[in-house]
Amino acid sequence: MMEDTIAAYSGGTLPGAIGICRISGPQAFALADDLFFPTKGGKMSQGPFYTMRYGQVRAGDGRALDLCLACCYPGPSSYTGEDLLEIFCHGSQAVVACILERAMELGARPAQAGEFTKRAFLAGKLDLTGVEAVADLIESQSAAAAKNAASLLQGGISRPIRQMREKIFQQLTHFYAVCDYPDEDLDPFVNEEARKVLEECTAELDKLYQGFQRGRVLKEGLPVTILGRPNVGKSSLLNSLAGYERAIVTDEAGTTRDVVTESVRCGDTVLRLSDTAGLRETSSQAEKMGIDKARESARESRLVLCVFDGSSPLTEEDRQVMETAQGLERAAILNKWDKGALDFPEMEQAFPKVFRLSAKTGEGVSELCQWLAGMTQGEGETLVTSARQAALLGKAAESCRMAAQSAAMGFTADAFLADGEEAVRLLDEVLGDAVSEDIVHGIFSRFCVGK
Ligand SMILES: Nc1nc2c(ncn2[C@@H]2O[C@H](COP(=O)(O)OP(=O)(O)OP(=O)(O)O)[C@@H](O)[C@H]2O)c(=O)[nH]1
Ligand SMILES: [Mg+2]
Incomplete structure (x- = not known):
């Protein structure tokens, strides 16, 4: 008290x-x-x-x-x-x-x-998962994020973690007994049971850990970069998705220099959209820096929207944009549909998804929006949204995997115990049962006064 x-x-x-x-x-x-x-x-x-x-x-x-x-x-x-x-x-x-x-x-x-x-x-x-859920709930930007936070607050993650912790601990107790009475051999049945339990926990922990990628997008929004050569309508697309004149649009090539960001909601998906400088060869120092930033933003995004002028043939600069986006999650936007659409067979090959639209009139933008909304649709499971928890869960999965291997290969009880105990400790840390004052302080410093 x-x-x-x-x-x-x-x-x-x-x-x-x-x-x-x-x-x-x-x-x-x-x-x-x-x-x-x-x-x-x-x-x-x-x-x-x-x-x-x-x-x-x-x-x-x-x-x-x-x-x-x-x-x-x-x-x-x-x-x-x-x-x-x-x-x-x-x-x-x-x-x-x-x-x-x-x-x-x-x-x-x-x-x-x-x-x-x-x-x-x-x-x-x-x-601690509940504490972090309270922060999520306060910060939630979409109904889906709020629902996930509410589910976390009700034990959506902590309940399965506690159950796993108990199961692993149960297995440890068998092995402690063997350590205490070294003359006794481990019952092969105990080994088999331990292997099974630890493998199940590994799979469950892997799943929780992997869910973090989607959980993070749910909480922070999907980072999306708009890339393209100058004047194709990148800023116009940002404005059309944002619903207001967020970025300057002119018919001058090279209008946007810095990265212009905006949070945009598509259905229940929040996008963290970045409009960027048009990619081209230039002698302007400021423009060059903007282009470097554009490339960096694309690399750090989860999705790149490559914008092309769909009413004119592809240029060398367009091909460089396609190259920059190679290997990244990407979609092609053939803009300026209102001016008449050319055929671009190579686009269908180079991009998993191609949209034809007009950022100016808004035609076709809702189809893009619908597709973006679908990108984060989950199967209704509760997702881990904290990087702290995800890192610990990843390590706990690793420890469980090693313990399961020890049990499968009939290693000594010590080998099993070292990894099994580490898994239990890591799960305790997720829940905050064994956590340092610094970590607790760090978590609460994210909160507002009054919460
Ligand atoms: N007809 C038509 N014009 C468009 C469309 N989208 C953009 N434009 C025009 O194209 C010109 C360039 O648009 P921006 O949105 O500034 O292009 P940008 O790609 O951001 O250009 P930079 O910032 O210079 O790289 C402007 O005159 C826009 O009005 C479109 O869908 N249809
Ligand atoms: Mg622009």
């Missing part, structure tokens, strides 16, 4: 309709009695709990600061696991500042970023 009581603003941007001030800790209810006075009488600390009460928030001189609602949640059945007070005030910066100032006068201290959730973690209300 923490000794101090923390307070912070936990609501949305001010001014707004409603603001939420949170106070958590052993003094929260004593503080509630000096801060909030229910209209119907009685004290906040005496309940009813988990119930909104109407009343006055009062300053130190007894004058009302606001007329609003408040609710007391006694620990351990609260978000933080401690006594928690929430005041739902009018969403004014001045009101919120006065309420928090009064809470500080009464003995609370300002909460640090993520400190409410950190207390929930320390009280055992959430494991």
Whole structure:
């Protein structure tokens, strides 16, 4: 149990309709009695709990600061696991500042970023996968990302991990017995059973680890680079997908110099689109640098949209664009469809997918959008979205694989135990059961104050 009581603003941007001030800790209810006075009488600390009460928030001189609602949640059945007070005030910066100032006068201290959730973690209300899911939920940019975060929060990943951890641990216990009584040989049946369990866990961990690639896209968006020679309509395509004039469009070749990025939603997929400088030979230093950045952006993306002027024959520069995109996940956009479309048989061969559209009129853009939306459609499973968890799961899979091999080849119990124990330790670290203070600090520093 923490000794101090923390307070912070936990609501949305001010001014707004409603603001939420949170106070958590052993003094929260004593503080509630000096801060909030229910209209119907009685004290906040005496309940009813988990119930909104109407009343006055009062300053130190007894004058009302606001007329609003408040609710007391006694620990351990609260978000933080401690006594928690929430005041739902009018969403004014001045009101919120006065309420928090009064809470500080009464003995609370300002909460640090993520400190409410950190207390929930320390009280055992959430494991680290749950903590990271809360951050995901707050940051989610699409319904699919929010659903995945909610599923993570409900144990979508931590439950199978706990089960695997238990299964592996069970197997370890057989081998400990053999180590304790070295004269006894390992029962071949035990070896076979251990191999089977560890192989199953390896497969499950591999699957979780691989899901991270899609989980990351779900959370952060799909990085997509628009590439092409000058003037083919790259910036026009970005604007058409964004739905507003994000980038400058002119009929001058070489308009875009820097990488212009924008988040764009296609269905439930969030794209992190980068419009880039047109690829060509140039003597301009600035343009050259822009072209280098364009190539770098393409290499770092998950998908490259190569734009061509579909109304005129291919040029040498177009062929260089095709070359740059070789080996990358890519699609061809034959733009300027409204000006008349030429036939490009080589495109169908060079690109797994070809779209004909007009970035200017918008014709054909929805087909591209639909295809992009389909790129991240999952099978409804819960996806790992944290790089920290993914790295540990990958290593745990490796340890399980080695332990399974030891069991299969009838190696000594020590060999099996070293890898099996490492797998258990890594899974504990995913859940936060065995994790350093630095890592915990790093995770919570991502949070906003008030969460
Ligand atoms: N008719 C027609 N014109 C288009 C279309 N898309 C772009 N344009 C025109 O083509 C010219 C160049 O468009 P941009 O979008 O600036 O081309 P860009 O590829 O970004 O060019 P740089 O930034 O110079 O590399 C502008 O005059 C646009 O209006 C289209 O689909 N149809
Ligand atoms: Mg441009």
